Amino acid sequence: xxxxxxxxxxxxxxxxxxxxxxxxxxxxxxxxxxxxxxxxxxxxxxxxxxxxxxxxxxxxxxxxxxxxxxxxxxxxxxxxxxxxxxxxxxxxxxxxxxxxxxxxxxxxxxxxxxxxxxxxxxxxxxxxxxxxxxxxxxxxxxxxxxxxxxxxxxxxxxxxxxxxxxxxxxxxxxxxxxxxxxxxxxxxxxxxxxxxxxxxxxxxxxxxxxxxxxxxxxxxxxxxxxxxxxxxxxxxxxxxxxxxxxxxxxxxxxxxxxxxxxxxxxxxxxxxxxxxxxxxxxxxxxxxxxxxxxxxxxxxxxxxxxxxxxxxxxxxxxxxxxxxxxxxxxxxxxxxxxxxxxxxxxxxxxxxxxxxxxxxxxxxxxxxxxxxxxxxxxxxxxxxxxxxxxxxxxxxxxxxxxxxxxxxxxxxxxxxxxxxxxxxxxxxxxxxxxxxxxxxxxxxxxxxxxxxxxxxxxxxxxxxxxxxxxxxxxxxxxxxxxxxxxxxxxxxxxxxxxxxxxxxxxxxxxxxxxxxxxxxxxxxxxxxxxxxxxxxxxxxxxxxxxxxxxxxxxxxx
Numbered sequence: 001x002x003x004x005x006x007x008x009x010x011x012x013x014x015x016x017x018x019x020x021x022x023x024x025x026x027x028x029x030x031x032x033x034x035x036x037x038x039x040x041x042x043x044x045x046x047x048x049x050x051x052x053x054x055x056x057x058x059x060x061x062x063x064x065x066x067x068x069x070x071x072x073x074x075x076x077x078x079x080x081x082x083x084x085x086x087x088x089x090x091x092x093x094x095x096x097x098x099x100x101x102x103x104x105x106x107x108x109x110x111x112x113x114x115x116x117x118x119x120x121x122x123x124x125x126x127x128x129x130x131x132x133x134x135x136x137x138x139x140x141x142x143x144x145x146x147x148x149x150x151x152x153x154x155x156x157x158x159x160x161x162x163x164x165x166x167x168x169x170x171x172x173x174x175x176x177x178x179x180x181x182x183x184x185x186x187x188x189x190x191x192x193x194x195x196x197x198x199x200x201x202x203x204x205x206x207x208x209x210x211x212x213x214x215x216x217x218x219x220x221x222x223x224x225x226x227x228x229x230x231x232x233x234x235x236x237x238x239x240x241x242x243x244x245x246x247x248x249x250x251x252x253x254x255x256x257x258x259x260x261x262x263x264x265x266x267x268x269x270x271x272x273x274x275x276x277x278x279x280x281x282x283x284x285x286x287x288x289x290x291x292x293x294x295x296x297x298x299x300x301x302x303x304x305x306x307x308x309x310x311x312x313x314x315x316x317x318x319x320x321x322x323x324x325x326x327x328x329x330x331x332x333x334x335x336x337x338x339x340x341x342x343x344x345x346x347x348x349x350x351x352x353x354x355x356x357x358x359x360x361x362x363x364x365x366x367x368x369x370x371x372x373x374x375x376x377x378x379x380x381x382x383x384x385x386x387x388x389x390x391x392x393x394x395x396x397x398x399x400x401x402x403x404x405x406x407x408x409x410x411x412x413x414x415x416x417x418x419x420x421x422x423x424x425x426x427x428x429x430x431x432x433x434x435x436x437x438x439x440x441x442x443x444x445x446x447x448x449x450x451x452x453x454x455x456x457x458x459x460x461x462x463x464x465x466x467x468x469x470x471x472x473x474x475x476x477x478x479x480x481x482x483x484x485x486x487x488x489x490x491x492x493x494x495x496x497x498x499x500x501x502x503x504x505x506x507x508x509x510x511x512x513x514x515x516x517x518x519x520x521x522x523x524x525x526x527x528x529x530x531x532x533x534x535x536x537x538x539x540x541x542x543x544x545x546x547x548x549x550x551x552x553x554x555x556x557x
Contacts, residue, residue: 340523
């Protein structure tokens with residue numbers, strides 16, 4: 001009996017150990033950050049000037065971990081200008097950076113410059129700096145607060161050192177305070193009212209943020225160049241550039257602005273919940289991807305499309321809130337949940353699109369994506385268009401003679417597309433085959449010069465004037481007593497004219513100098529098909545079932 005019990009105990013221990021090895025460790029939710037930073041304007045879209053509005057004024061401060069520490073309240077004005085420390089011309093809230101020649105003694109009253117005068121030394125606290133400003137109220141050029149390695153007091157937007165030097169001597173003579181000329185900075189940001197008068201300045205390396213005071217719903221909303229965003233905003237100057245404008249906000253509030261931009265908010269709630277979970281997982285998996293330029297993710301398809309507060313919708317907000325903090329995991333590790341618009345009927349293995357196999361991104365049959373937008377498509381390109389597209393991508397084969405799909409994956413997508421030209425042959429691998437030609441997916445065939453199509457079927461139709469028109473049947477539908485049916489095989493269509501049946505006419509209507517690409521799906525085909533998720537939700541599947549269909553061996557945690 002004791003031996004039996006010992007054997008049973010050993011069996012349970014071994015079984016539990018194997019289960020633990022198979023399921024992996026539990027997901028550590030500390031990987032999910034509370035806040036995230038999103039680049040709104042950066043690189044080619046970086047700003048020299050940006051307008052901020054808030055209906056209740058601004059809190060200016062710094063983040064200590066996830067806590068916002070206010071360093072300055074700005075109740076008035078409720079609209080301000082942030083701009084880099086440079087030369088500007090303009091009035092009435094409209095300022096343009098001036099990049100023309102600067103000569104000594106320029107007297108254009110609309111020209112403002114990046115030279116300033118510092119009055120006194122630095123201060124340990126804001127109150128002492130403000131006390132000095134109060135004592136200098138007699139000055140024509142009003143003094144203002146600056147946060148650069150502590151608190152300072154500056155005055156002026158002078159155009160050259162000589163003008164700043166004259167002002168510095170004048171201020172020192174009248175006030176008795178020491179003064180110093182401040183030269184232009186590659187990291188300084190000016191804060192002005194709409195009349196162009198300085199209110200505040202800061203060094204962008206100090207990570208100073210602006211946020212609106214809370215409204216009645218406890219939201220902190222900032223309007224940035226006419227568009228509203230939750231959370232806080234900062235301007236960061238990177239390597240002699242204009243300002244990168246960055247929105248820092250709660251991760252869940254960021255998703256409020258992502259989900260309705262990635263999936264229509266009118267779709268079924270379970271599809272929206274699935275979108276919320278994968279968008280959250282993508283954000284967390286790719287956090288810090290853009291850190292080298294000052295933020296975590298951007299607001300375009302290069303990360304996820306983010307539209308801010310104005311694009312939020314009650315349906316998608318509910319989907320985010322109902323799935324709060326939930327992500328997909330595989331063996332206890334966070335899933336980088338790739339998704340796309342339409343699989344075309346079958347998703348793909350990760351290694352057949354990119355390079356590395358990912359255990360939870362495996363191709364699955366996806367009938368839910370059929371008969372949806374872009375489940376099938378056709379693109380026609382001329383030989384000249386093909387050549388131009390290739391050369392724009394540094395592929396030179398001369399005149400293009402033919403294009404052939406020379407290798408496909410087990411799921412049907414193109415692995416190799418061979419271009420035959422008068423000057424050589426080029427093989428486009430995987431995603432390059434669709435990227436270069438602007439195709440909707442890599443699941444396609446090509447009717448080339450040496451394999452012209454013979455399946456373009458046309459109906460010859462006489463109109464009221466006895467003129468004959470041709471109607472191509474490919475991708476068309478037929479209305480009958482049984483409903484609407486999409487034509488899948490044009491060669492098997494019979495037309496009844498009331499007396500007898502006639503077959504459709506088969507013609508080779510592809511011009512000799514064109515290539516016809518016939519494809520399925522839209523996007524890379526990895527992970528969740530959004531149109532498939534919509535169909536599944538409409539058929540009664542919940543978001544966990546939707547995600548389990550598209551990702552292999554995953555859990556929602």
